[in-house]
Amino acid sequence: xxxxxxxxxxxxxxxxxxxxxxxxxxxxxxxxxxxxxxxxxxxxxxxxxxxxxxxxxxxxxxxxxxxxxxxxxxxxxxxxxxxxxxxxxxxxxxxxxxxxxxxxxxxxxxxxxxxxxxxxxxxxxxxxxxxxxxxxxxxxxxxxxxxxxxxxxxxxxxxxxxxxxxxxxxxxxxxxxxxxxxxxxxxxxxxxxxxxxxxxxxxxxxxxxxxxxxxxxxxxxxxxxxxxxxxxxxxxxxxxxxxxxxxxxxxxxxxxxxxxxxxxxxxxxxxxxxxxxxxxxxxxxxxxxxxxxxxxxxxxxxxxxxxxxxxxxxxxxxxxxxxxxxxxxxxxxxxxxxxxxxxxxxxxxxxxxxxxxxxxxxxxxxxxxxxxxxxxxxxxxxxxxxxxxxxxxxxxxxxxxxxxxxxxxxxxxxxxxxxxxxxxxxxxxxxxxxxxxxxxxxxxxxxxxxxxxxxxxxxxxxxxxxxxxxxxxxxxxxxxxxxxxxxxxxxxxxxxxxxxxxxxxxxxxxxxxxxxxxxxxxxxxxxxxxxxxxxxxxxxxxxxxxxxxxxxxxxxxxxxxxxxxxxxxxxxxxxxxxxxxxxxxxxxxxxxxxxxxxxxxxxxxxxxxxxxxxxxxxxxxxxxxxxxxxxxxxxxxxxxxxxxxxxxxxxxxxxxxxxxxxxxxxxxxxxxxxxxxxxxxxxxxxxxxxxxxxxxxxxxxxxxxxxxxxxxxxxxxxxxxxxxxxxxxxxxxxxxxxxxxxxxxxxxxxxxxxx
Numbered sequence: 134x135x136x137x138x139x140x141x142x143x144x145x146x147x148x149x150x151x152x153x154x155x156x157x158x159x160x161x162x163x164x165x166x167x168x169x170x171x172x173x174x175x176x177x178x179x180x181x182x183x184x185x186x187x188x189x190x191x192x193x194x195x196x197x198x199x200x201x202x203x204x205x206x207x208x209x210x211x212x213x214x215x216x217x218x219x220x221x222x223x224x225x226x227x228x229x230x231x232x233x234x235x236x237x238x239x240x241x242x243x244x245x246x247x248x249x250x251x252x253x254x255x256x257x258x259x260x261x262x263x264x265x266x267x268x269x270x271x272x273x274x275x276x277x278x279x280x281x282x283x284x285x286x287x288x289x290x291x292x293x294x295x296x297x298x299x300x301x302x303x304x305x306x307x308x309x310x311x312x313x314x315x316x317x318x319x320x321x322x323x324x325x326x327x328x329x330x331x332x333x334x335x336x337x338x339x340x341x342x343x344x345x346x347x348x349x350x351x352x353x354x355x356x357x358x359x360x361x362x363x364x365x366x367x368x369x370x371x372x373x374x375x376x377x378x379x380x381x382x383x384x385x386x387x388x389x390x391x392x393x394x395x396x397x398x399x400x401x402x403x404x405x406x407x408x409x410x411x412x413x414x415x416x417x418x419x420x421x422x423x424x425x426x427x428x429x430x431x432x433x434x435x436x437x438x439x440x441x442x443x444x445x446x447x448x449x450x451x452x453x454x455x456x457x458x459x460x461x462x463x464x465x466x467x468x469x470x471x472x473x474x475x476x477x478x479x480x481x482x483x484x485x486x487x488x489x490x491x492x493x494x495x496x497x498x499x500x501x502x503x504x505x506x507x508x509x510x511x512x513x514x515x516x517x518x519x520x521x522x523x524x525x526x527x528x529x530x531x532x533x534x535x536x537x538x539x540x541x542x543x544x545x546x547x548x549x550x551x552x553x554x555x556x557x558x559x560x561x562x563x564x565x566x567x568x569x570x571x572x573x574x575x576x577x578x579x580x581x582x583x584x585x586x587x588x589x590x591x592x593x594x595x596x597x598x599x600x601x602x603x604x605x606x607x608x609x610x611x612x613x614x615x616x617x618x619x620x621x622x623x624x625x626x627x628x629x630x631x632x633x634x635x636x637x638x639x640x641x642x643x644x645x646x647x648x649x650x651x652x653x654x655x656x657x658x659x660x661x662x663x664x665x666x667x668x669x670x671x672x673x674x675x676x677x678x679x680x681x682x683x684x685x686x687x688x689x690x691x692x693x694x695x696x697x698x699x700x701x702x703x704x705x706x707x708x709x710x711x712x713x714x715x716x717x718x719x720x721x722x723x724x725x726x727x728x729x730x731x732x733x734x735x736x737x738x739x740x741x742x743x744x745x746x747x748x749x750x751x752x753x754x755x756x757x758x759x760x761x762x763x764x765x766x767x768x769x770x771x772x773x774x775x776x777x778x779x780x781x782x783x784x785x786x787x788x789x790x791x792x793x794x795x796x797x798x799x800x801x802x803x804x805x806x807x808x809x810x811x812x813x814x815x816x817x818x819x820x821x822x823x824x825x826x827x828x829x830x831x832x833x834x835x836x837x838x839x840x841x842x843x844x845x846x847x848x849x850x851x852x853x854x855x856x857x858x859x860x861x862x863x864x865x866x867x868x869x870x871x872x873x874x875x876x877x878x879x880x881x882x883x884x885x886x887x888x
Contacts, residue, residue, distance in 0.1 A: 179204050195222040213254065219246035225273070241274040248281045253293060270307070277301040297330030325349035338362055353388035353405075362418075380416040385409075390442075400473075402438035413449040434510050439471035455529055459489040479514045486521040492529040508555035514548040533576075538588075540571030558638035567591040580604055580611065580621070595631040600624075608660055617668040620661045626696075627654035642729055644685035655696040655718075663704045671865045674807055676766065679737075679759035680728035688725035693718065698743075715751070718743040728759050741770070749775035749796075768873065769802035769812075777821060790841070794821035798853065803876045809862050810872065814880025815855030819848030821885070845885050856883040 183198025199218040225240025280299035285292060305322030331343040344357025360381040390406025444466035451459040468480035519541060526536040547564035554560050568590040575583035582605050587598040602624040604611060611621045630651040637644060679686070696718040702711055719742045726734035736758045745751040753770030777792040796818040803812035823845060825837040858879045863872045 177204055178202065192226045193222065193224040194226060195220060213252040215250045217248045218244060220244070238269075238271045239273070241276065242272050243276045243278065244280070246279045246281075247277060248283075250283045250285060252285050253287045272306040273304065275301075275303040275306045291334075292332065293334045295330070295332040296328050298328055300327045301325075323350050335360070351390055353386075353391050355386040356384065358383040358386050380418075382414040383410050383412065385411045396438070400438065402440075404440040405442070407443045407445065408441055409445045409447075410449065411447055413446055415449070415451045417451075417453045434512070435471040435477055436473060437471070438473060439469060439477075441466075441469040443467050444469065455492055457489070457491050459487055462487045476511045476513060478512075481516045482514055482518070484519045484522065486523075487519070488523045490525040490527055492527055493535065494529050508550075508552050510550070511552070512550045515546065517543075517545045517548055519543040534574075535576055537574045538570050538572070540569075542569045543567070558641070558643075565592050573597075576605075580606060590634075593633045593635065595629075595634055597629050598627065600626040600629055608662070612662045612664060615662075615665040618661065618663065618665045619668070620659050623656075623658040623660075625656045626652055628652070639685055639730065642683070642685055644687070646685075646687040647689070649690045649692065650688055652691070652693045653695060655693060656699075657697070658699045658701065660701045661703070663702065667866060669866050672868050674757075674764045674766070674869050676737075676757045676759045676761060676764045677807070679726065680762075682727035682729055684727065685729045685731075686725065686727035689723065691720070691722040691725060693720040693722075695719070714746050715743040716747045726759060731760065734758065734760055745772055745775065746779035748779055749773055764807040765804075766806070766869075767802070767804045769800075771801070772796070772799040775799065777818075790826065791824045792821065793824070794848075795819055796821075800853075800855070801877065801880060803858075803873070805861075805863070805872070805876075807863065809860050810876050811860045812858060812876065813855055814858050814877070814884060815853055816880070816884045817849050817851075817853040819850070821845060821847050854884055856880060858883055 179202050181200040181202075182196050185194075185196045187194050196218075197220045199216070199221065201214075201216040203213065203215070220243075222243045222245075223239050223241070224243075227238040278300055280296070280301070282296045282299065283292065284294040301324070303321045303324045305320075307320045326346065326348040328346045329344065331341070331346055333341040335341050340361050342357070342359045342361070343355050345355075347354045358381070360379065362380060387409045388405045388407070389409075391404070393401075393403040395401055444464070446462065446464035446466075449462040449464070451457065451462065463485040465483040465485070466479060466481070469478075471477040522541040522543070524536075524538045524541060525534055527534050543566070545563050545566040549562045550560055554562055568588070570588040571586065573583070573585045573588060577583070581602055583600075583602045585597045585600045587596075589596045602622065604621055604623060608621060628651070631647050632649045632651075633647060635644075635646040673681075698715040698718055700713045720739055722737065722739045724735040724737050726737070728734070736756050739753075739755040741751070741753040741755065743751050750773045751770065753768060755766070755768045757764070757766035775796040777794040777796055781791040796816065798815075798817045800815040801812065803810050805811070823838060823841040825834040825841060826832065827834055858876065861872075861875045861879050864875075
């Protein structure tokens with residue numbers, strides 16, 4: 134019994150000792166610490182607190198209502214800041230180690246409601262100050278609860294950045310002389326962070342905000358992210374030293390499998406398994422007057438080591454003011470790796486069913502001088518694809534659609550952009566490209582509409598089906614709006630194929646080269662009304678057109694098969710349009726070359742075989758050279774078994790006459806230039822008869838018909854008659870085909886008329 138009482142007395146005594154000692158230490162701290170701080174504080178900051186406590190039982194220390202302010206007369210502050218903290222509590226301090234080695238080792242440090250405001254220095258400190266830390270700090274668990282960190286501009290109340298409602302927890306924190314010089318001056322074994330309010334002034338015109346941020350060892354989730362314009366860019370663009378950043382909104386941005394920090398060389402790195410945007414809305418202001426100054430370098434696109442296995446972007450939108458609106462963008466990017474100074478590589482990029490609209494102005498806007506900058510990156514993309522896209526081109530003024538392409542699928546492999554390719558007209562190289570589209574609709578103006586289906590381009594081979602270029606208005610509507618004479622066209626083609634296309638830039642000039650173009654089942658109708666006044670401008674021959682083309686064209690062979698050409702012409706007094714028809718039209722054209730960057734090209738030779746007026750066989754060979762500045766040409770051919778009555782639909786509306794008879798053969802061979810032509814014309818015919826009509830009532834004028842038949846030879850009596858035609862002068866305001874028809878007319882005149 135006595136022994137038990139003895140242990141009880143000892144226990145009570147020890148407890149009383151600890152309690153009294155604890156009370157004494159607390160009294161000593163509370164009474165002496167303010168005086169010690171006041172006497173020993175040689176820093177430029179004033180330190181105040183409301184309450185302080187110490188416990189021997191759990192080796193803990195707490196300080197409440199802390200207030201740190203710069204002293205009134207403080208100058209040249211290393212850090213200009215103020216701080217208010219509700220409580221700092223340190224638990225599990227190893228006081229023996231602290232007193233003997235001056236190393237702080239604690240189980241936990243908890244900081245409640247810190248509110249820190251930092252004022253940016255007006256001058257950047259470029260002098261490196263070595264650390265005086267000679268001790269080790271180890272904290273098993275470090276926490277900040279409901280913190281607020283704010284940065285203000287130097288000498289003003291302008292907010293630069295802010296993190297509100299911050300909860301931070303670090304485990305296994307170590308700070309030593311070895312770590313203090315690092316970019317992250319401590320090490321840790323794990324962390325988690327949460328904030329429900331983030332603000333950052335990116336530059337004078339851009340603000341970054343987020344509603345919440347959650348981060349731990351493997352996860353990063355940012356909610357309510359936005360990058361917005363703080364004030365009108367137009368107010369600052371004249372003296373704007375920053376890259377123009379876009380406006381961005383993203384409800385959620387998330388990283389998983391994240392690892393980041395600094396390597397052995399103290400270089401920052403970032404790695405992640407996935408980066409996911411549930412949706413992104415990006416707006417970019419389209420500056421019309423960029424600065425004319427030169428940027429020395431844009432720097433590296435990604436200035437740190439980066440590795441991300443997968444990036445997912447869902448249902449996003451990209452808008453460039455007055456230029457582009459891309460909606461419903463779903464992006465998958467796989468295996469991004471960046472080594473600074475060496476290469477930024479991407480394995481795959483896939484865009485799924487984007488809806489893209491670009492805008493164009495109806496009148497040309499003068500281009501301003503572009504900013505020049507050095508590009509120093511080497512970027513490669515192994516595979517790039519677009520799936521099931523829709524692309525439109527609309528007029529900016531009224532949003533009227535000009536072009537729409539549906540069902541686009543595009544793939545390209547081994548894309549590369551380097552400092553060498555960046556300054557080329559096409560700034561990337563690629564190994565292969567393939568493109569398909571289900572349909573294309575083009576509305577270039579109020580007259581024509583172009584359509585086609587099943588477009589494809591695969592490694593240089595291009596094909597399309599069911600091409601149409603048709604007027605959207607009637608012939609009478611077209612003629613009414615003309616100030617001068619002009620043709621209206623209706624063109625269709627079953628298929629168009631172009632083989633082994635090579636295109637790009639040769640110097641500053643665009644080039645297009647192919648060994649073969651194939652056109653199948655094309656139909657072309659050309660209508661001209663002679664009611665509007667003639668266009669007096671000089672009409673260039675085709676040789677001159679090719680010679681003066683501003684681009685490089687090289688088409689070795691054009692093959693046109695199973696086609697049809699119709700030419701209709703109508704005068705004010707004609708009863709309907711006269712028509713010339715060339716059916717079963719087949720043409721083989723060799724060497725279609727432009728004169729751009731050329732001093733010599735081979736002759737263009739067109740071999741034509743067709744049925745004239747759906748009956749007679751017509752063969753022709755047409756030859757010229759684009760580099761001949763006199764526009765020299767030759768055209769020769771023949772027509773077999775032509776029924777003269779077939780010309781009635783064409784000549785009756787204009788000449789008010791019809792013809793009958795059998796033209797067994799016509800041969801022609803003309804040589805000419807831009808000024809005149811001559812050659813031979815031969816004909817074999819019999820039973821030729823003319824009938825004249827009254828222009829008002831379309832009745833036969835018998836006397837005039839009789840006189841006409843007297844003046845025309847009725848036949849060649851089974852012989853072929855050939856004439857060397859007199860020189861024909863070209864009408865400079867008429868086309869080549871009018872010139873050719875004048876030569877035919879001269880041959881007919883010399884062959885048929887008696888006088």
